[in-house]
Amino acid sequence: MFSARLGRRAAGVSLVGLFGAGAAYIFIPDKSRSAPTVDNPSLSPSHFTRATLTSSEPSGPNTKLLVLTVHGLSAQTKAPLAPIWSVFIKDDDIQVERPYTPLEGIDEHGRMLFWIKKYPKGEVGRWLHSKKVGDTIEFRGPLSTWAWKEDEWDEVVMISGGTGITPFYQLLHSSIAKGQSKTRFTLLHSSPTPSELPPPEMLGPLREYAAANPQKFGLHLFVDRPEGGVPADVRLGRISKPEIQRCLGLNTPWWRSMFAPSSEPPARKIMFLICGPEPMINAIAGPYGRNFSQGEVGGALGELGYTSRDVRKL
Ligand SMILES: Cc1cc2nc3c(=O)[nH]c(=O)nc-3n(C[C@H](O)[C@H](O)[C@H](O)COP(=O)(O)OP(=O)(O)OC[C@H]3O[C@@H](n4cnc5c(N)ncnc54)[C@H](O)[C@@H]3O)c2cc1C
Incomplete structure (x- = not known):
């Protein structure tokens, strides 16, 4: 269920708790603004x-x-x-x-x-x-929703639940179409059951790209319940700290890198993007702050030592 912290803003929109199933819901009426509808087919946030x-x-x-x-x-x-x-x-x-x-x-x-x-x-x-x-x-x-910057990060890790995958799909589609991004992408996505996973029209291209370009893109799918049978490349269970560590190959405690000898390669610049139902966001990255602010990074990513510099809750 979508939470209705609708958070509409002039410069962008907040996805706070709007995606996926299971979020607590507080109803806020969301009247359409009095933006006019134009007859010409031009795009603008200020007209329909x-x-x-x-x-x-x-x-x-x-x-x-x-x-x-x-x-x-x-x-x-x-x-x-x-x-x-x-x-x-x-x-x-x-x-x-x-x-x-x-x-x-x-x-x-x-x-x-x-x-x-x-x-x-x-x-x-x-x-x-x-x-x-x-x-x-x-x-x-x-x-x-969030401004992608080419060559800013070595790795972007996207964690989504339900229809929270849609912004990540758009980012991946754009990056795959261009084909020259230096950033490595990883997507961890969960749906309640196999039949609620994104449709083949979405998962097909992602699976193909991950299989052909494992060094550029890692795809990890999860379901909560096995109803109807779990596909071979889908894991049963929630996205959790051990699963994040496993998917990212993060077996070294984060603090150990602080004492790494200077001959070791520099730490990779990583960005985590999270989009899904509010309970999932809380468990993975900690709750949002007041007034639609990001809040501290908590949850699994906080335990792994990541901070607000590395994590964005969409
Ligand atoms: C930037 C952004 C992009 C998004 N992209 C997508 C996307 O690509 N695909 C997508 O599916 N969604 C997307 N969403 C979410 C989408 O905007 C809506 O929030 C979602 O579709 C729910 O809207 P709704 O009007 O259908 O439901 P709402 O009317 O907002 O209701 C949402 C939930 O509240 C419950 N509810 C309704 N009325 C009450 C009441 N009076 N009391 C208690 N509970 C109530 C409903 O049962 C439902 O579970 C996006 C959100 C954001 C912020």
């Missing part, structure tokens, strides 16, 4: 643009893959947008908006692919799932 739902396919018990297409997108808008970004989609029945992450950005035909979960009493997710191909849907954006 019309798109057409051009595909809607079930992808698991409560999820769908949806494609929104902006017809007649201008050439200027077709320049690739830097990851990680999202758009606000407006449920115009009740004038409420929620942020969603285009998995592959926006292509030259104005298409955006989304993986969207619906919650039993969730407003916009249910509304989106009810829409039919050909329907018009309004959105505004792009809005920055």
Whole structure:
């Protein structure tokens, strides 16, 4: 269940506790801003643009893959947008908006692919799932979720739960498409059951890339429960401190590096990004601070010696 610390901001959006299942929920009404809807197909956070739902396919018990297409997108808008970004989609029945992450950005035909979960009493997710191909849907954006910087980190480790994988998928898709990043990526992703894992349209390319480029990308999948059978490359159990250590080959205590002889290679610059339900974020990186701040790094990563310099809770 998504927690509703909706945290909308002018310069970006917070994903605080919004992804995945099992988060405590405090309802905050989230009225759409009075941004106008424009007739031309240009993109901006300050106005709504019309798109057409051009595909809607079930992808698991409560999820769908949806494609929104902006017809007649201008050439200027077709320049690739830097990851990680999202758009606000407006449920115009009740004038409420929620942020969603285009998995592959926006292509030259104005298409955006989304993986969207619906919650039993969730407003916009249910509304989106009810829409039919050909329907018009309004959105505004792009809005920055987290700014990727090329060559800033030796290693980026992404830890996600449920639909919290969507910002990481966008980052990986962009990086894989460019193919020249010096950063090594590792993704640890968990879903409650095998049928709730991201669909083959998402996991297929990630599995292929990980198999062909093990030195560039490591993929580690987890499920809480084995219902329906666990695929060979998926582990049963939660993402925990020992699992993080195992996946990253971190068998040396962090403090030992402080006493490493100077002849040893310098420590690698690593960044952990976490996105998922609030209990998962708490267990892996400690709770958020007040007023949507990051808070101290706690949980498994805190125990491993990582600090706020190394960890970002999306
Ligand atoms: C930057 C960003 C990107 C995102 N990208 C994606 C994405 O790509 N895909 C995706 O699926 N999600 C994404 N999300 C989450 C998404 O924005 C929504 O939060 C999510 O879809 C839930 O919205 P909703 O309107 O369907 O549910 P809401 O109406 O917000 O309800 C959420 C939960 O609260 C419960 N609830 C509703 N009303 C009440 C009430 N009165 N009392 C108690 N509980 C209640 C619902 O049952 C549900 O479990 C993203 C979030 C952010 C911040």
